[in-house]
Amino acid sequence: MDSADVPTAGARYYSIRRLSPYQGTVQVLEIPGFRAMSADGERWRVQFLAQRSRFASYGIWRADGGGNLIETERTRAIVTALRERPALPFALADSLELWLLDAEMALPLALLATTLPERSPLRVPHARWDATIGDDAAFVAPSLTGAAAAGASPIAHATVLARCVQKAAGPRPVAQWFRRDERGGGKAVAALGVHPAPTLRELTEQQFPELLLRAYWPNAQERDLVDDYHAWHAPHLLTHTNLTRATRDRLERAACRHAARLYQVRHLLPEVVNPALIDVALVEAVIRRSA
Numbered sequence: 001m002d003s004a005d006v007p008t009a010g011a012r013y014y015s016i017r018r019l020s021p022y023q024g025t026v027q028v029l030e031i032p033g034f035r036a037m038s039a040d041g042e043r044w045r046v047q048f049l050a051q052r053s054r055f056a057s058y059g060i061w062r063a064d065g066g067g068n069l070i071e072t073e074r075t076r077a078i079v080t081a082l083r084e085r086p087a088l089p090f091a092l093a094d095s096l097e098l099w100l101l102d103a104e105m106a107l108p109l110a111l112l113a114t115t116l117p118e119r120s121p122l123r124v125p126h127a128r129w130d131a132t133i134g135d136d137a138a139f140v141a142p143s144l145t146g147a148a149a150a151g152a153s154p155i156a157h158a159t160v161l162a163r164c165v166q167k168a169a170g171p172r173p174v175a176q177w178f179r180r181d182e183r184g185g186g187k188a189v190a191a192l193g194v195h196p197a198p199t200l201r202e203l204t205e206q207q208f209p210e211l212l213l214r215a216y217w218p219n220a221q222e223r224d225l226v227d228d229y230h231a232w233h234a235p236h237l238l239t240h241t242n243l244t245r246a247t248r249d250r251l252e253r254a255a256c257r258h259a260a261r262l263y264q265v266r267h268l269l270p271e272v273v274n275p276a277l278i279d280v281a282l283v284e285a286v287i288r289r290s291a
Helices: 076-083 157-169 220-232 245-264 277-291
Strands: 013-019 025-031 034-038 043-050 055-062 098-100 109-117 176-181 186-193
Touching: 013 109, 013 176, 025 076, 034 076, 055 076, 098 157, 098 186, 109 176, 157 220, 220 245, 220 277, 245 277
Parallel strands: none
Antiparallel strands: 013 025, 025 034, 034 043, 043 055, 098 109, 098 176, 176 186
C-alpha cells in the first residue's frame, strides 16, 4: 500500500516541500474533486476542481470551527476526510527531485524543485538557486556578522550565499531530475542546462545532500554560511520525515532559537529528540504571543 493511502475511502494524504526557494512543507489531502492544504496542520485551505483540471479556492477549514467552510452536501466528503485524517505529519511524497549540480563533480549541489513521482518532471526556466524570496533580508548569518566578519560587505546574506552556490555550479549551470528510492539513492530521469548534461545515471544516498545544500564546501567560511542557512530554516526542516537522528538533534537545537516559527509547525514534527528543549521553546513562543 502506498504510504500516502489513508483510512478514509478515496482520500490520499501526503506532504510536499515548497520550492523554490525553500518555504517549508505543506500537508495535502486529496479526494475526487477536492484538495485541502495546510502549512501548520491547523488551518486548511480547501479547493475544488474547476474547469481545465485546475483547482480554485473554496474556503478555510479548522478543526476548532474557526474556518469559513460550511459543511453542506457538496463539501461533506472533504470535511469528513479532514476530520478523519491520520496523524500529522503526513509522509513526504515528492520523491522526484530537481538538483542543481556542482561544476566539478556533476553531483547534487542544491535542491531546486520537487514533485510527485507519478508526474512528469516540471519545466524550469533556468538552473538557478535562490536562498530567499525576492529581496527578503530575513536571513542573517552569524558567520557573517561576528567579529571575524568585521568590515565585510553590507550585501544581503542571502545574496552572499546564492553567489557561493552559483560559483560552485559554474558559469554554465546544469540541473538534473532524480527519482529517489526508499533507500535514499536516485536514478536520473532528465537534465536541463546550456551544455551537454551528465548521462542518465544512478547515485547513492551518500551522494545526495541530506538537507537543501551540500555539506562539503572548499573553505570554512562557505561551510559556516551553509550551516547558518540550514539553522535558519531549522523549524521547517524538522517537518521532514527522512532525517537522521543526529541531524534532527542539531536542527532542534537551532530551531529553539526561532521559537515563534517552531511554534507554527509544532503539529508537523514527526519525531522529537530533545523534548525538554522543544517544550521550553514552545512555552517561550506562547508567552511572546500572549504579550
